[in-house]
Amino acid sequence: MTFQQPVPPSGHGTQGPFGPDAPAGPGQPARDRRRWLKYGVVALVSLFVGVGIGSSSGSADTGKETTGIKTAPRPTVTVTEKAETAAPEPAPTVTETETVTAKPKKTDKPGPATSFSGEGEYLVGEDIEAGTYKTAGPEDEWGCYWERAKDASGEFGSIIANNNLDGPGRVTLNSGEYFKTNRCQEWKRAG
Incomplete structure (x- = not known):
C-alpha cells in the first residue's frame, strides 16, 4: 500500500500552514503537539x-499608590445568623386532681x-394598746x-414614772413607751 502526500491548500506554499517541519497528511500528531505546546505557553x-497585575493592585489596598489613583476603602460585609427560637414545651397534663381546703390558723x-x-x-402600741389599765x-x-x-x-434616766402598789392601781400608757411590771396581778384595759 502506498500513500500519497496531499497537496497543500493554495497560499501556504509547500511548507504547509505550520512551518516546514510540520508533516502533511494522515500522520499529523507532531503538528497537534506543537499547537498544544504553543497554546499552553x-x-x-x-x-x-x-497574577502580576493582581498583586500590584493588591498593594493599593495596603495604602501604597502604584498608579496614582486613590481607591476608596472596601466595605466590610458582616454575616449574621438568626438563631431559631425553641418552641415552648407543652405543660404537663394533670389526669387526677384533689381539692384541698386550707384552714386558717x-x-x-x-x-x-x-x-x-x-x-x-x-412596748405600748406594739405589744399592748395605749390607754388606761388597772x-x-x-x-x-x-x-x-x-x-x-x-x-x-433600763437606765435610771429613761424612767418616766413608777410606783409600788400594796392594793389596786391604775396607770395610763402612751404609744411608744415601755411598760415594765413585776409581781402584779393581770392588767386589764379600763378605758
Missing part, C-alpha cells in the same frame, strides 16, 4: 501576567393586746411594781 504567560385578736400578765416588759394589786406580800420608760435601756 501562551496560557502560562497570560497567567503570570494576570386560729390566732388571738389581731393587733396589740388589751390585757396582759403582771410580769414582764411591753390591776387588782400585788400577787403576794412583796408588793406590785410598775414602771413607764421612754426606752428599754
